[in-house]
Amino acid sequence: MAETPFFPAWAALEAAVEQHRAGIDQHPALPTTTTEEIREHLSTNYKFGIPVDAKHLIEDVASLLRDGMVHTTHARYFGLFNPDIQPIAVAADAIVAAFNPQLAAYSHAPGPNEIERHTLDLFRRALALPEGGSATFTSGGSEANHSALIAALTAKVSDYAETGASGRPTMYASAEAHHSLVKMAHACGIGRRAVRVVPVDANLAMDPAAFRRIVTDDRAAGASPFMVVGTAGTTSAGAIDPLPAIAGIAAEEGLWFHVDAAWGGAACLSSRLRPLLDGIERADSVTIDAHKWLSVPMGCGMFFCRDAAHTSAAFGIQTAYMPSPVEAPDPYLNTLQWSRRHIGLKLFMTLAALGLGEVTARIEHMADVADRLAFGLRAAGWRVVHHSPLAVVTFTHPEVVDLDSVLQHVYREGGAWISKTVLTGHGAALRACVTNHRTSAADADALVEILERAVDQVPRTELIEPTPLAD
Numbered sequence: 001m002a003e004t005p006f007f008p009a010w011a012a013l014e015a016a017v018e019q020h021r022a023g024i025d026q027h028p029a030l031p032t033t034t035t036e037e038i039r040e041h042l043s044t045n046y047k048f049g050i051p052v053d054a055k056h057l058i059e060d061v062a063s064l065l066r067d068g069m070v071h072t073t074h075a076r077y078f079g080l081f082n083p084d085i086q087p088i089a090v091a092a093d094a095i096v097a098a099f100n101p102q103l104a105a106y107s108h109a110p111g112p113n114e115i116e117r118h119t120l121d122l123f124r125r126a127l128a129l130p131e132g133g134s135a136t137f138t139s140g141g142s143e144a145n146h147s148a149l150i151a152a153l154t155a156k157v158s159d160y161a162e163t164g165a166s167g168r169p170t171m172y173a174s175a176e177a178h179h180s181l182v183k184m185a186h187a188c189g190i191g192r193r194a195v196r197v198v199p200v201d202a203n204l205a206m207d208p209a210a211f212r213r214i215v216t217d218d219r220a221a222g223a224s225p226f227m228v229v230g231t232a233g234t235t236s237a238g239a240i241d242p243l244p245a246i247a248g249i250a251a252e253e254g255l256w257f258h259v260d261a262a263w264g265g266a267a268c269l270s271s272r273l274r275p276l277l278d279g280i281e282r283a284d285s286v287t288i289d290a291h292k293w294l295s296v297p298m299g300c301g302m303f304f305c306r307d308a309a310h311t312s313a314a315f316g317i318q319t320a321y322m323p324s325p326v327e328a329p330d331p332y333l334n335t336l337q338w339s340r341r342h343i344g345l346k347l348f349m350t351l352a353a354l355g356l357g358e359v360t361a362r363i364e365h366m367a368d369v370a371d372r373l374a375f376g377l378r379a380a381g382w383r384v385v386h387h388s389p390l391a392v393v394t395f396t397h398p399e400v401v402d403l404d405s406v407l408q409h410v411y412r413e414g415g416a417w418i419s420k421t422v423l424t425g426h427g428a429a430l431r432a433c434v435t436n437h438r439t440s441a442a443d444a445d446a447l448v449e450i451l452e453r454a455v456d457q458v459p460r461t462e463l464i465e466p467t468p469l470a471d
């Protein structure tokens, strides 16, 4: 080591991270400070006048985060799609920050760009997409969906690239699809109403017959259908749209077929779960979020496009100031971002350090724990509304009208975190997702007990016995 280390406070950083990780599962899963307390602390201690000592700063920030966030890495965080993380992925993010490679132009960072290509190709093959496409890391699923929309509009709507949307381009997604699609339709200038909502069946999966009918009606009414999004693992319930049927209709109707597999896409690595994604290989483009089910820190999304010509048509540009193109494609000419962080290193290092066998075993373990949870909930009198093979369980209680009061009891106890959602055709439901590979069968059983305690404390309706028919 050099005489003067680059960062003398490494030891403080290491101590803060080790201490946090050692205590995480015993710590409340929810924030313990109030917004007023946090603001007061910041305005008193951080006027940015006198420099703060790095060791002190690290310790103070660690304490602010420890008390001021929902702990997504907690073993009893049955939450939104936020996983626990790997130590090696933390190391990866630190190396990226320290070396600060710029991936925009290939020639600026051949090493990092090849690491990303190599990693993305593993997923391309698992998805069974052909060679000759393009793939990129994104900030997350929203950017990947945005990329899909731009590529689809450029490919399917004439003049979109040069003069913007004309006519009435319309796209199709199920009632349970992610709302980033609506934001991105707005951002792309086709308007939020361009997203046509296709009804779902009782299993919360898109109804393909309804999809076809709406496309026909829209054409008759003068709209220009250009894209359909199938979701493989909906955000609320982990439902899977019928991808082969949607692919078939998309082909007949000449629509771009995007699969949003932000959460569920990780299942492509498991031979047991991969059949759930059948039909994804027919997609024109695919979204997968590594920062959801693959245990890497945010943000780490992936966008795959079947034909690289479409991404270069969507994102190509000419400049005088960027380095001249070399033999490999320049990311800034084929993707939405310009300056580009080495996002993919944390996934590469996680796969390398754990091995594919372990990564896959963890995904299957999380699905198994969710199965156990669904079983335990049913045994305790809950009604499971939807039980996804992708580790998401949504449920209600026949005697509880106000699910919010159950949620408040769970939060007040503080030892676990779940959420609430509304499912098309079913109404409000509680939602538990196993996102942490350390979450065990015992944690699932503990959640059932926490929920039973909560139910004991909230107002309940009598179960109404069906009245016998008078004769």
Ligand SMILES: *Cc1c(COP(=O)(O)O)cnc(C)c1O
Residues within 6 Å of the ligand: 081, 139, 140, 141, 142, 143, 145, 177, 178, 180, 231, 233, 234, 235, 260, 261, 262, 263, 289, 301
């Ligand atoms: C989370 C999610 C997204 C958005 O991804 P971000 O990484 O949060 O931007 C898109 N689609 C689905 C199905 C999701 O679950």
